[in-house]
Amino acid sequence: METQNFVQLEERYGAHNYHPLDVVIQRGQGVWVYDVEGKKYLDCLSAYSALNQGHVHPKILQALIEQAQKVTLTSRAFRNDQLPLLYQELSEVTGYEMSLPMNSGAEAVETALKLARKWAYRVKGVPRHRAEVIVCDGNFHGRTISVVSFSSTDLYKDDFGPFTPGFVSVPYGDAGAVSAAIGPDTAAVMVEPIQGESGVVMPPDGYLRQLAEVCRKNNVLLIADEIQTGLGRTGKLFASQHEGVRPDMVVIGKALSGGFYPVSAVLADQPLLGLFQPGEHGSTFGGNPLGAAVARAALRVIVEENLVENAAKQGRYFIEQLAEIPSPFVKEVRGKGLLIGVELKQTAGGARRFCEALRDRGILAKETHEHVIRFAPPLVIRREEIDWALPLIREVLNMP
Numbered sequence: 001m002e003t004q005n006f007v008q009l010e011e012r013y014g015a016h017n018y019h020p021l022d023v024v025i026q027r028g029q030g031v032w033v034y035d036v037e038g039k040k041y042l043d044c045l046s047a048y049s050a051l052n053q054g055h056v057h058p059k060i061l062q063a064l065i066e067q068a069q070k071v072t073l074t075s076r077a078f079r080n081d082q083l084p085l086l087y088q089e090l091s092e093v094t095g096y097e098m099s100l101p102m103n104s105g106a107e108a109v110e111t112a113l114k115l116a117r118k119w120a121y122r123v124k125g126v127p128r129h130r131a132e133v134i135v136c137d138g139n140f141h142g143r144t145i146s147v148v149s150f151s152s153t154d155l156y157k158d159d160f161g162p163f164t165p166g167f168v169s170v171p172y173g174d175a176g177a178v179s180a181a182i183g184p185d186t187a188a189v190m191v192e193p194i195q196g197e198s199g200v201v202m203p204p205d206g207y208l209r210q211l212a213e214v215c216r217k218n219n220v221l222l223i224a225d226e227i228q229t230g231l232g233r234t235g236k237l238f239a240s241q242h243e244g245v246r247p248d249m250v251v252i253g254k255a256l257s258g259g260f261y262p263v264s265a266v267l268a269d270q271p272l273l274g275l276f277q278p279g280e281h282g283s284t285f286g287g288n289p290l291g292a293a294v295a296r297a298a299l300r301v302i303v304e305e306n307l308v309e310n311a312a313k314q315g316r317y318f319i320e321q322l323a324e325i326p327s328p329f330v331k332e333v334r335g336k337g338l339l340i341g342v343e344l345k346q347t348a349g350g351a352r353r354f355c356e357a358l359r360d361r362g363i364l365a366k367e368t369h370e371h372v373i374r375f376a377p378p379l380v381i382r383r384e385e386i387d388w389a390l391p392l393i394r395e396v397l398n399m400p
């Protein structure tokens with residue numbers, strides 16, 4: 001079958017909740033993917049940063065196969081021999097005392113919110129059912145009803161009310177606005193260190209540090225959603241570390257499994273994560289031995305292959321080179337590490353046509369919020385591969 005056959009099948013039988021570029025991927029390796037017609041592409045999206053380790057990393061694949069042959073699911077009704085090791089290794093790598101495993105990113109966000117509420121009632125002394133969480137305009141934390149309840153993107157929420165109460169949204173990048181929004185019932189502030197889905201929006205320098213200070217002063221938890229920015233993407237293990245900030249909770253997902261399998265987690269220290277009692281929270285698949293074995297291998301690859309350092313180094317080069325491309329359409333090139341946004345001027349006619357033109361030249365990138373092209377290749381990318389892409393990107397950014 002050819003590309004158009006797959007596209008037709010998908011459009012006919014599948015829900016239309018995405019608007020994908022018409023490229024039908026059949027296999028991938030490292031930074032490259034191949035479509036059903038044998039054409040090769042440089043993956044500059046990495047499945048929204050779930051593929052930091054590159055496609056089908058052989059060590060993660062090996063771990064997946066070996067564990068799948070032993071046992072895949074025990075449920076948390078019993079213990080398994082992978083989850084304790086994942087807990088320990090996550091703690092060693094991240095510096096947090098404990099973690100709680102879930103599957104999707106949105107579930108881990110929900111977990112963090114539940115924990116913040118519980119902390120508010122049990123530790124801070126907020127009257128029951130009054131806890132508030134402060135979030136930021138332009139946020140993206142997932143798609144569940146509670147999470148879209150505090151989205152500021154109409155498309156994500158308009159038809160999906162009634163909404164979960166208990167959230168307040170303030171402008172992103174403004175620590176003063178957070179400070180002003182804090183009241184006696186505030187449990188937590190939840191923030192993305194860089195807003196990926198909103199168009200690689202970078203807050204002003206010092207923002208996270210100021211937030212951490214405001215939270216500390218007011219006895220409010222700081223939750224960093226590092227599902228997209230974490231695990232090396234921005235050139236530090238966590239983007240919060242660029243400002244020396246250690247949030248009370250960190251939410252991770254995506255690259256935690258190197259793209260093989262949905263694994264997410266909430267990281268925190270014992271006084272906080274120790275608050276959950278048996279039965280208060282859970283997931284049939286969360287913490288399963290297959291996911292745990294995959295996550296252990298995926299974490300090891302990040303550390304052993306120095307992917308954090310490589311993201312910093314290649315990212316610096318990529319951003320610098322992109323910024324030098326002359327183009328009538330580019331408004332700004334920004335980013336940290338290998339999370340890069342090229343914002344186009346209003347006159348460019350939207351980012352989609354540029355992404356289609358990039359695809360035709362063998363580069364897969366996706367528009368985010370209409371006017372921004374995101375470049376976020378796997379962190380295993382090498383200088384030669386960036387150098388291969390640059391002239392093609394230059395050509396596209398100068399199309400009529």
Ligand SMILES: *Cc1c(COP(=O)(O)O)cnc(C)c1O
Nearest residue numbers: 104105106140141142225227228
């Ligand atoms: C992708 C993402 C999520 C949601 O993760 P899912 O696995 O799609 O549920 C949440 N927060 C951020 C910052 C993300 O990038």
